[in-house]
Amino acid sequence: MRNTPIYNFSAGPATLPESVLRTAQSEMFDYNGTGFSVMTMSHRSDAFMSILYHAEQDLRQLLAIPDNYKVLFLQGGASAQFNMSVMNLANGFKRVDSVVTGQWSRIAHEQMGKLSDVEIHLAAHGGERYQFNNLPPVSSWDISPDSAFVHFVINETVHGLQYREVPKLADNMPPLVCDMSSEILSRRINVSDFGMIYAGAQKNIGPSGATIVIIREDLLERCSDRVPDVWNYKSHVQRQGMYNTPSTYPIYISGLVFRWLQSQGGVAQMETINTLKAKTLYDAIDSSGGFYINNVDPAARSKMNVIFTTGNKELDELFAQESTTRGLQLLRGYKSMGGMRASIYNAMPLQGVEALINFMREFQRRYG
Numbered sequence: 438m439r440n441t442p443i444y445n446f447s448a449g450p451a452t453l454p455e456s457v458l459r460t461a462q463s464e465m466f467d468y469n470g471t472g473f474s475v476m477t478m479s480h481r482s483d484a485f486m487s488i489l490y491h492a493e494q495d496l497r498q499l500l501a502i503p504d505n506y507k508v509l510f511l512q513g514g515a516s517a518q519f520n521m522s523v524m525n526l527a528n529g530f531k532r533v534d535s536v537v538t539g540q541w542s543r544i545a546h547e548q549m550g551k552l553s554d555v556e557i558h559l560a561a562h563g564g565e566r567y568q569f570n571n572l573p574p575v576s577s578w579d580i581s582p583d584s585a586f587v588h589f590v591i592n593e594t595v596h597g598l599q600y601r602e603v604p605k606l607a608d609n610m611p612p613l614v615c616d617m618s619s620e621i622l623s624r625r626i627n628v629s630d631f632g633m634i635y636a637g638a639q640k641n642i643g644p645s646g647a648t649i650v651i652i653r654e655d656l657l658e659r660c661s662d663r664v665p666d667v668w669n670y671k672s673h674v675q676r677q678g679m680y681n682t683p684s685t686y687p688i689y690i691s692g693l694v695f696r697w698l699q700s701q702g703g704v705a706q707m708e709t710i711n712t713l714k715a716k717t718l719y720d721a722i723d724s725s726g727g728f729y730i731n732n733v734d735p736a737a738r739s740k741m742n743v744i745f746t747t748g749n750k751e752l753d754e755l756f757a758q759e760s761t762t763r764g765l766q767l768l769r770g771y772k773s774m775g776g777m778r779a780s781i782y783n784a785m786p787l788q789g790v791e792a793l794i795n796f797m798r799e800f801q802r803r804y805g
């Protein structure tokens with residue numbers, strides 16, 4: 438056994454609360470006296486139906502999801518939602534508005550038009566004017582009341598950008614569809630400001646394999662029977678999430694994470710801690726006298742994914758290698774970005790951020 442803790446800064450699949458993994462370990466061979474592992478039980482068994490039910494109820498409680506929203510645990514990751522959203526919600530419409538602010542919304546924008554005749558209208562492009570170092574304000578989005586919906590990514594995991602004020606559209610505007618993969622449950626939101634929220638679980642919830650979809654009931658009327666059931670929100674809702682075998686084990690772990698969040702004081706408490714973690718880390722970068730650089734406009738800096746660089750490729754590589762030997766894992770930046778990225782989701786304790794900062798100072802003393 439190591440005596441120094443390991444902190445895992447992976448962007449995803451990301452670190453999970455240790456207590457969740459310990460519970461899963463203790464229940465691995467016999468879940469709740471059933472004699473079965475959750476991995477090997479029928480998804481229609483009472484035990485699993487109860488796991489699914491409570492996972493949904495706990496998520497509803499944590500996010501204060503109104504009754505007129507349905508919750509689904511699907512598969513295919515956030516990437517599948519780029520297309521499922523269009524296949525289901527743009528039926529009968531000519532246009533979808535799409536906001537491009539970084540890597541993930543760019544991919545979404547490219548994919549959304551496939552298998553569909555609908556126009557994917559570029560409503561804003563954060564790369565042109567803002568160099569992906571800042572975010573186009575919601576007031577600048579070129580959107581139309583006649584569009585099927587407005588798609589955007591609230592936290593850009595690769596570029597380290599986050600809409601710090603949660604976007605909200607005027608009442609005459611189409612529903613907002615939000616990719617919340619890398620920040621869901623990190624701060625309070627008003628679910629009723631959105632038509633649909635989706636998130637791959639592996640960033641801020643659980644293991645990969647479950648995708649959360651929170652969808653306003655009236656939007657289900659747009660889903661056409663011509664969309665195959667497996668990609669059809671309405672079919673999944675009508676079969677209570679059991680149209681086909683759901684990702685049972687990831688849902689089980691997600692449910693344990695929801696209970697852990699409740700025990701920590703819920704989303705409001707997470708928001709307080711996440712704000713402190715991010716401030717501590719950005720302050721360390723900004724007070725390094727230029728040794729560490731983050732070029733994101735402070736008003737758009739992500740509290741989840743903190744990117745930084747020394748501006749020197751070799752030094753960045755040395756940082757990545759040395760930090761690893763010190764138990765600070767997976768800090769290497771996204772391949773196209775270089776530099777470093779510290780993902781500090783809910784399950785990363787403040788002590789992990791403090792350990793990182795201590796290492797950063799020591800590294801600077803040696804190489805600065």
Ligand SMILES: *Cc1c(COP(=O)(O)O)cnc(C)c1O
Nearest residue numbers: 514515516541594616618619637
């Ligand atoms: C990771 C990520 C994705 C891709 O998720 P998959 O589950 O791998 O499809 C999409 N959007 C955002 C914002 C992400 O962070």
